[in-house]
Amino acid sequence: MLSRLSPRLLSSSPRLLSSSIRTLVNVTYPSPSVAVLELDRPPVNSLSLEMATSITSHIKQIESDPQIRSLILTSSNPKIFSAGLDITEMSRPSKTRLSTFWRSIQSLFLTLYSTRLSTISCITGHSPAGGCLLSMSCDYRVMSRNPKLGIGLNETRLGIAAPFWLKDLFVKTVGYREAELGLSRGKLYSPEEALKIGLVDEIVDGEVYDVAVERAEEYAEIPEKGIVATKRMCRGELVRDLEGKIEEDVGWFTDFILEEGTQKGIEGYLKSLSKK
Ligand SMILES: CCCCC/C=C\CCC/C=C/CC(=O)SCCNC(=O)CCNC(=O)[C@H](O)C(C)(C)COP(=O)(O)OP(=O)(O)OC[C@H]1O[C@@H](n2cnc3c(N)ncnc32)[C@H](O)[C@@H]1OP(=O)(O)O
Numbered sequence: 001m002l003s004r005l006s007p008r009l010l011s012s013s014p015r016l017l018s019s020s021i022r023t024l025v026n027v028t029y030p031s032p033s034v035a036v037l038e039l040d041r042p043p044v045n046s047l048s049l050e051m052a053t054s055i056t057s058h059i060k061q062i063e064s065d066p067q068i069r070s071l072i073l074t075s076s077n078p079k080i081f082s083a084g085l086d087i088t089e090m091s092r093p094s095k096t097r098l099s100t101f102w103r104s105i106q107s108l109f110l111t112l113y114s115t116r117l118s119t120i121s122c123i124t125g126h127s128p129a130g131g132c133l134l135s136m137s138c139d140y141r142v143m144s145r146n147p148k149l150g151i152g153l154n155e156t157r158l159g160i161a162a163p164f165w166l167k168d169l170f171v172k173t174v175g176y177r178e179a180e181l182g183l184s185r186g187k188l189y190s191p192e193e194a195l196k197i198g199l200v201d202e203i204v205d206g207e208v209y210d211v212a213v214e215r216a217e218e219y220a221e222i223p224e225k226g227i228v229a230t231k232r233m234c235r236g237e238l239v240r241d242l243e244g245k246i247e248e249d250v251g252w253f254t255d256f257i258l259e260e261g262t263q264k265g266i267e268g269y270l271k272s273l274s275k276k
Contacts (some may be wrong), residue, residue: 020236035070047130069118085105106165118216120216127149135200136199156186168238169242186256196226
């Protein structure tokens with residue numbers, strides 16, 4: 001039923017849809033060439049299997065409308081863009097669910113990173129780990145100036161390492177040395193710091209959403225052929241690298257997560273989060 005609805009219909013009745021089918025995202029259209037995909041999985045927009053699958057399928061639906069040229073990715077929660085992977089997916093999971101979960105994350109990354117659409121990440125709140133992955137997969141990042149917010153890859157702080165393709169994406173975004181420093185220290189950057197190293201492109205004092213729409217409209221005026229060829233040139237190598245190693249990467253992830261030591265660490269981390 002969902003797949004038969006056009007993206008425009010989806011936008012005209014997001015409330016109706018979310019009451020009947022839990023889509024976990026809302027899609028709206030602020031102008032004829034721009035779509036907005038709002039993450040809407042309370043409390044923290046963490047990426048479960050269902051959430052990742054829903055984002056991916058909505059991006060594909062939006063992409064299939066030739067009138068749409070730009071996509072804004074944002075959050076319904078003004079304080080949190082996304083808390084990254086849903087850690088409960090990794091706590092005592094079955095091997096089958098865990099590999100399907102990881103495939104959904106790989107597929108979300110590949111879809112968002114290589115879409116023909118120009119993508120703007122509108123970061124109003126915290127964006128750690130997988131949240132930072134979503135933002136870095138976009139073409140342009142606008143963030144609220146709030147100094148209390150953090151964006152970055154904090155995996156080492158959890159006793160884990162980012163997968164090779166997330167590390168490569170970080171290197172491509174901020175450069176080798178800054179990536180090595182940021183990854184090994186598990187650093188979450190304030191908006192000012194993120195701007196300085198190129199992790200975000202712009203920080204905004206007022207309404208960050210309005211600036212995101214402006215940028216999306218600017219991108220929509222650039223000829224699509226040029227944009228698509230440029231994205232392919234800049235991003236093709238990383239896409240091909242991951243596509244060639246999908247199974248190896250699934251194996252790495254599932255082996256690592258299912259180790260008893262990792263499971264104990266995940267349990268402890270979940271407890272510390274819910275005790276706050
Ligand atoms: C831990 C080991 C993971 C193993 C992974 C191994 C290899 C994978 C390598 C691949 C890369 C992984 C990248 C990731 O994305 S891992 C996830 C990293 N994310 C985080 O560390 C963020 C954790 N969350 C926070 O720091 C904060 O929640 C916050 C986003 C800053 C928001 O703070 P606040 O507004 O104060 O909200 P609470 O902290 O009270 O949270 C509310 C509620 O939500 C639960 N929760 C928070 N984050 C997650 C999450 N990522 N997954 C699942 N659930 C989450 C939290 O437990 C609270 O639940 P209760 O209300 O039930 O207590």
